[in-house]
Amino acid sequence: MKKLVVIPAYNESASIVSTVEDIKQNAPDFDYIVVNDCSTDNTVEVCKENGIRCLQLPINLGIGGAVQTGYIYGVRNGYDVVVQFDGDGQHSARFLETMVEAMEENDADMVVGSRFITNEGFQSSAIRRLGIRFLSGVIKLLTGKTITDPTSGMRLINRNIMEIYAKDYPKDYPEPDSLVQIIAAKKKVIEIPVIMNERTEGVSSISPINAIYYMIKVTLAIIFARFKKI
Amino acid sequence: MSIKLQIIVAVLVLLMLLYIIRMISKKKIDIRYALRWMALCIIVLVFDIFPKMFNWLSKVIGIQLPSNMIFMVAIILLITTMFALTTNVSRISQKNTRLIQEVALLRDEIDKIKEKEQS
Numbered sequence: 001m002k003k004l005v006v007i008p009a010y011n012e013s014a015s016i017v018s019t020v021e022d023i024k025q026n027a028p029d030f031d032y033i034v035v036n037d038c039s040t041d042n043t044v045e046v047c048k049e050n051g052i053r054c055l056q057l058p059i060n061l062g063i064g065g066a067v068q069t070g071y072i073y074g075v076r077n078g079y080d081v082v083v084q085f086d087g088d089g090q091h092s093a094r095f096l097e098t099m100v101e102a103m104e105e106n107d108a109d110m111v112v113g114s115r116f117i118t119n120e121g122f123q124s125s126a127i128r129r130l131g132i133r134f135l136s137g138v139i140k141l142l143t144g145k146t147i148t149d150p151t152s153g154m155r156l157i158n159r160n161i162m163e164i165y166a167k168d169y170p171k172d173y174p175e176p177d178s179l180v181q182i183i184a185a186k187k188k189v190i191e192i193p194v195i196m197n198e199r200t201e202g203v204s205s206i207s208p209i210n211a212i213y214y215m216i217k218v219t220l221a222i223i224f225a226r227f228k229k230i
Numbered sequence: 231m232s233i234k235l236q237i238i239v240a241v242l243v244l245l246m247l248l249y250i251i252r253m254i255s256k257k258k259i260d261i262r263y264a265l266r267w268m269a270l271c272i273i274v275l276v277f278d279i280f281p282k283m284f285n286w287l288s289k290v291i292g293i294q295l296p297s298n299m300i301f302m303v304a305i306i307l308l309i310t311t312m313f314a315l316t317t318n319v320s321r322i323s324q325k326n327t328r329l330i331q332e333v334a335l336l337r338d339e340i341d342k343i344k345e346k347e348q349s
Contacts, residue, residue, distance in 0.1 A: 035334070055334045061327055069331040076335070171327070 003100065004079040005032040006070030008063055009087040011039045013046045019087050020052050026093035033073055034087065037066040064174035071157075071165045083156040088199040090122070091154045095194045099156040102192045109161050109187040112147065112179070113154035113194035121195030131215060135176050138219055142226040143183045148191060150176040161187060170221060173214055177221035184226050239278045247271045270307065 005023055009016055016034060023032050033053055036043050038060040047054040055069055067084055074082040081100060085091050091113070099111045115123060116132070123129065135150045153175060157165065161182055170177050183189055250267055253259040277284045288299040 055338050057330055057334045059326075059330050061330055065327050065331065068327075069334055072331060073335060073338070 001081065001100075002077075002079045003030045003096075004070075004074045004077075004082045005030045005085045005093075005096065006067060006074070006082055007032060007034045007085050007087045008037060008066040008070065009034050009039065009043055010037040010060070010063075010066070011041045011043060012087040013039070013041045013043045015089045016043060016046060016052065016087050017050050019085070019089060019091075020050070022093040023085070023096070027096040030083070030093075030096060031079075032085075033070055035066045035070050035073075037061055037063070062172050064169055064171040067174065068165060068169040071162050071169065074162050075159075075166045079159070079162070081156055081158055082162050084153055086153050086199075090196050090199050092195060092197065095154070095192075096156075099154075099192060099194075102190060103156055103158065106190050107188065108190045109158050110179075110182055110189045111156040112149060112152050112189065112191045113156075113196075114147075114149035114152055114191040115194065115196050116148040117191060117193035118195075120193070122198045127211075131211070134215070135218060135222070138222055139176070139180055139183075142222065143180060145183050145189070147179060147183075147189070150179055152194075154194060154196070155179075173218055173221075176218050177225040180222045180225040181228055184228065236278055236281070240275065243271050243275050243278065266311070 005027070007016070007019060007023075012019075020032060020034070023030060033055060034047055035055045036047065036057065038057050044054065044056060046052075055073060057066060057069065061069075070084070071082060081103065083096055083099060085093070085096075095113055099113060102108065103111045115121060116129075124132070132149065132151055136147055139145065139147050139150055155175070164182070164185070165178065168181075179189065247268065250259070250264050250271070254261055254264050284299075285296050288294075288296040291299065293299045293302070
C-alpha cells in the first residue's frame with residue numbers, strides 16, 4: 001500500500017523540519033510531500049537545505065488549493081491513501097498508522113482524527129469549541145451523522161475520495177464542507193480519537209474578525225455540499 | 231428634447247461605439263462582452279433620434295415620468311452586468327487555481343527528471 005502525507009505549509013519554516021522528522025520517525029511507511037503555498041518566509045530554503053521534498057505553488061492559493069495540489073499529486077503518483085497533516089506542529093505522526101488500521105478494519109473511505117472523543121490534549125478555546133459544536137449540530141441535522149470534530153485538519157482518505165477531491169475541493173476553510181460532500185455521496189466516514197498539540201508556530205487562519213465570516217460561510221457551504229451532486 | 235441635446239447625445243454615443251470597435255480590433259475586449267455595450271449604444275441612439283418612442287414606451291409600461299424609466303433600465307443593466315462579471319471572476323479564479331497547481335506539479339516533475347539526469 002502506497003501512503004502519502006500531504007503537509008500544506010504557509011510560512012512554517014520554524015516548524016516544518018520537526019514536522020517532517022516526526023513523520024520519518026513515527027510513520028516511516030509514509031511518503032510525504034510539503035506543499036509550499038508561496039510562503040513569504042524562507043520555507044523553501046529550509047526545505048532544500050534539509051532535503052525535504054516540496055511542491056512550490058508560484059502564487060498563494062490558500063489552504064484549500066494547497067491541500068488539493070497534494071491530492072492531485074497523490075492521484076498522479078498512484079498513492080492508495082493520502083493523509084493531510086498540518087505543518088505547524090499541531091498533529092502527531094504517531095496516529096497515522098492507527099488511522100490506516102482504522103480505515104482497513106472498518107472498510108472506511110475517510111478517517112478523521114478527532115480531538116473531542118476522548119477530550120485529551122489541546123482542546124482549543126471555549127469559543128472555538130462552541131463554533132465546532134454548532135457546525136457538528138448542523139452536520140447532524142443535514143446528514144444524520146455525528147462528526148465530533150468537523151474542522152479537524154487531520155484526515156486520511158482513500159483513492160476514491162482522493163479522485164473526488166482532486167476534481168473539486170473548497171478554497172478556503174475547506175474541512176467541514178468537503179466532509180459533508182463525502183457523507184452526502186454515501187461514503188463511509190469514521191472518526192478516531194487523536195491528541196493534538198497547541199500550535200508551536202504560526203497563527204490560525206481564523207482570526208477573530210474572520211470568525212463571523214467563517215461561521216456564515218462554512219454553514220452555507222455545508223448546506224450546499226449536502227445537496228451537491230458528485 | 232432640444233435638437234442640440236439630441237446631437238450631443240448622438241455624438242457621444244457614436245464616439246462610444248467607435249471606441250468599442252477600436253477595442254475589439256485591438257483585441258482588448260472579447261466580442262461577446264462588447265456585444266451588450268454595442269446593443270446599449272444602438273438602443274440609446276434609436277431613442278435619441280425618435281424621442282417620442284420613449285414617451286410612448288414609458289406610458290405603455292405605466293411609468294409616469296419617462297426619466298424614471300431611464301433610471302430603471304440603467305439600474306437593471308448595471309446589476310445584470312455586475313452579476314455577469316462576478317460569475318466570470320469566479321470562473322476565471324477556478325481556472326487560475328488549476329493552472330497554479332499544474333505549474334507546481336510540473337516543476338516537481340522537472341526537478342525529478344533533473345535529479346535522474348545528474349545521478
